Amino acid sequence: MEIIIAKNAGFCFGVKRAIKLAFDTAKDYGKDVYTLGPIIHNPQVVKKLAEEGVNAVESSNDVSNGVVILRSHGVTPNVIEDINKNGNRIIDATCPFVKKAQRYATQLKNEGYQIVIVGDKKHPEVKSIIGYAGEGVIVTETGEGIAELLKHKKAGIISQTTQSRANLLKVIDESLKSAEEVKILNTICDATSVRQEEAQEIAKEVDLMLVVGGRNSANTTRLAAICREEIEKVYHIEVSDEIDEGWFRGVNRVGITAGASTPEWLIEDIIHRLESINEKMEKNTIRRC
């Protein structure tokens, strides 16, 4: 069984930075260190941080006089105000690309555009951007029905950083049905599209695809969906223990990719597990892209 590992699997720049900041903060302050919600959407990493004393809290009102790490998805200006009000120190681990999207939302608002965010309105990153976009903001993934909502003639479009360009284009298409002016500030992160394209290419070549990452991770879930467009056997797993040897019956090639919030050690765990399955079956063939 040949194992093909995506070059662009795992931590992106923003996640790597956020995790490093969190472990450094744990070292520097030792106690009373908190993240607002899980720092990234990976339960295994969150557990490791908890062991170092960094705990996730639900609300900015749950902490006072402590150290609060803003997670990679960012927060709204109101939340920052609340954290400060409660006498906390802020360590900002917001992904720089998300911060850029927040800045662009402010810019488009000041320029008088009706803001459209291409994204999932329940995702914390999108919620944080909404906080900067002000009133009248429209959030959509496919653009359906927004032509009627765009009462103003000037639409300003930004994206959740992990969205696909296909979705962005759908929203632009719908906007052009009623808006005479459409300004797009492209906030899609290259790392996401590069990872997605690579995963799709690998999925075309293999019989089975393992997509590693938190079940609560939107980008990992999307990665699995993209692979499913190419082949039937796609498993979204968090840890190697979930792997069932029976999956690999009749499988000659396995592909592995992982979401932006999946740490290297979890991917390596899975490779080791596959190697041991392989040993039982025949000799290993591992190709790293």
Place this chain on the structure above:
Amino acid sequence: MEIIIAKNAGFCFGVKRAIKLAFDTAKDYGKDVYTLGPIIHNPQVVKKLAEEGVNAVESSNDVSNGVVILRSHGVTPNVIEDINKNGNRIIDATCPFVKKAQRYATQLKNEGYQIVIVGDKKHPEVKSIIGYAGEGVIVTETGEGIAELLKHKKAGIISQTTQSRANLLKVIDESLKSAEEVKILNTICDATSVRQEEAQEIAKEVDLMLVVGGRNSANTTRLAAICREEIEKVYHIEVSDEIDEGWFRGVNRVGITAGASTPEWLIEDIIHRLESINEKMEKNTIRRC
């Protein structure tokens, strides 16, 4: 044989206005009245105007101390300067929607955008807009290869008024591959898309489609191409004399549409011709959409 006539066949607002201005100018001035190039892309209309004393000249240097009508496609600022220099009076029959595209080109240039025009660079309308866009302007119909040309990070996109939204979207897609900011000022004329969509719907229903208009008319040619995507038997004709009775053997339904520069009387001529063919075959059935 049932005959289905498109509601949106023939003269659009801009062409109607230009033709009226040309005939009025012929009446007001009587002589020394010229158009720069044919006023619209329809040889039959141009011939009628010539009978009233309005002649098309090739260059602004061919006329002095006369009356020069700027045709619906518009001209560059340099051409206007030349016409004025030669002591001519200008009657501006530029389509108001083309004038808007010219104004938008100036605006985007002043705002520091690298301008991309979605259109055919040989078309006089596009040539006129280029005159306002200044240096570094990119002209493209499909956007192929423009990602490399977009050296600036800010792309400003406008369209030839008769382009399809599908082409506009292709160009936006390509631009987003390298530009971080894309501003679209949508200059596609609704009349064009409405006419195109209606023609496509009719083509789906009929066995044969007649598309009436100048062979030098870009929008008529595009209309025929759109119909050809639906059915095989599509004839692009200028006048009723071109119609061959043999075309209608085994045909139960005929659709008629016409380009924006096709006058009503040419369409009526064609309907009469079909009616006489029908009389030979069976009873007429005419449906006007």
